[in-house]
Amino acid sequence: MYIYAALLLHSASKPIDVDNIKKILTAAEVAVDEARVKALTAALSEVKIDDVLKQASSAAFAPAAPAAPTAPSAAPSAEAKKTEEKKEEEALAGLGALFG
Numbered sequence: 113m114y115i116y117a118a119l120l121l122h123s124a125s126k127p128i129d130v131d132n133i134k135k136i137l138t139a140a141e142v143a144v145d146e147a148r149v150k151a152l153t154a155a156l157s158e159v160k161i162d163d164v165l166k167q168a169s170s171a172a173f174a175p176a177a178p179a180a181p182t183a184p185s186a187a188p189s190a191e192a193k194k195t196e197e198k199k200e201e202e203a204l205a206g207l208g209a210l211f212g
Contacts, residue, residue: 113142114152122161129153 117136121128130149137144 113137114148118152118156128156
C-alpha cells in the first residue's frame with residue numbers, strides 16, 4: 113500500500129512526503145507504520161519515478177529481437193545466456209530502489 117500511495121501522489125503531481133502518504137493511507141483505512149513511511153520517503157527522495165516507470169514499461173514490453181538465421185544444430189552458448197540474464201538484471205536494478 114505504501115508504494116501505491118507514493119505512485120498515486122506522483123501521478124497527481126503532489127509531493128511525496130510523510131504527511132501526504134499518511135493522509136492517503138488513513139483515507140484507505142490502513143494502519144500507518146511511521147517507520148515504513150519515513151523509510152519510503154527517504155528511499156524515494158533520490159529516485160526519478162518517471163524514469164523508473166519508463167524503464168520498467170520498456171523492459172516488460174520490449175519485443176524480442178528477431179533471431180539471426182543459424183545452422184539447425186547450433187545452440188546458444190552458455191556465455192550468451194549469462195550475458196542476457198545479466199542485461200535483464202541490470203534493467204530491473206533500478207526498480208529495487210523503488211520497491212526495496
